[in-house]
Amino acid sequence: GSNNRLKAIKQLGKQHKQVADKRKDFHFKTANYLLSKYDVVAHETLNIKGLAKSRLAKSVLDAGWASFLTILTSKAENAGLLAVPVSAQNTSQNCSNCGKKVPKKLHVRWHDCPYCGCSLDRDHNAAINIRNRAAGQSVLKAQRLLRDARIGWEAYAEPNGSA
Structure with missing residues (x-):
């Protein structure tokens, strides 16, 4: 050329x-x-x-x-x-509070659990589930062990302004 x-x-x-x-x-x-x-x-x-x-x-x-x-x-x-x-399978589908599966389509960005009333951003729910899986704990056991642990996701803010 x-x-x-x-x-x-x-x-x-x-x-x-x-x-x-x-x-x-x-x-x-x-x-x-x-x-x-x-x-x-x-x-x-x-x-x-x-x-x-x-x-x-x-x-x-x-x-x-x-x-x-x-x-x-x-x-x-x-x-x-x-x-x-950590396996990502169902991290946004399973409730991070009670562990029940709450199916939702990808366009649904908010997690509302009909079983326990947990309501939070779908990605925040998945982050909590990933943290719990990394700790090798079931949801309920992880709640007791990691209740005060931060998930390290500063970009996330709940609607009321707290992280």
Whole structure:
């Protein structure tokens, strides 16, 4: 090809490297932040190959989830801390308060349990279930052991403003 084409290819390569470097920097900073605040970080076991075949493929691969989990696990091991993979199956369906399954479609973003009255954001419910699974506890036992434990999700705020 022409010189201009070669220059354009080289420039595009530089831009791709800059994006990759920024993503890697973000992964390291996020892992450092989490591990500086928490001794144990629980995360979903992700089927990245399966997700890459879905309609979310581009965003899944672009986010570099596998890379982040590798960095998080490595940094946790080096610091003598834990990064615990947990099965994500039914974490947003099961009630984090009573353990009963409350089926809901993906577009339903609020968890309302008809059995115990628990009402909270679907993702917050899932985060509590992941925390409980990481602790290796049943819902009721985990309630007693981890009642005051924070789940480390500062971005979440309940409608009344408390976290």
